[in-house]
Amino acid sequence: MSQNETAAIRRTVTDAEHYQVDPEPFVALHTSEAIIVNIAGRRVLGRDKIHEAMTAALRTPLAQVLTKIEIEDIRFASPDVAIVTCVKHVSDERDTAPKSDSLPTRGSLIYVMVKDGDDWRIASAQTTPIVES
16 A cells, blocks of 8 residues: 555554543544444444444543554555554553553554545554553
C-alpha cells in the first residue's frame, strides 16, 4: 500500500489516542458497527454503545487511566482493510483504585481498520494484557 494510506492510518491511531477523553471525536473515528474489547476484557458493540460506555467511564476514576499507543506494524488484508498491531502503554493515575483493580501497564492492541472514502475508521479494537514475567 502507499505511504499515504499508511500515514492516514497512523493519523487515525494518533487521533484515537488524543481523543481518549473526548467521546464525540473519539467515536467518530469508528465504524457504526465497531467492536471494542478493552484491556479489562469488557466488550462494547457499536458506536452508540461505545459513546455511552466512554461517557459513563469518564464520570468515574477511570478518567484517570490514560494510554499511549505505539504502532508496531501495519498490514493490509485488502486495499481497504488494514490490521494494525500496537503496544498500549497504560498510566493508571487513580488514587482510589484498590490493588486488585489495578490494570496492566502494557497491552497488545490490535486494530482492524477499514477505508471510508479518504479516511480510515476503526472497525475493531482489542487489547490483551501483556503479562510481565
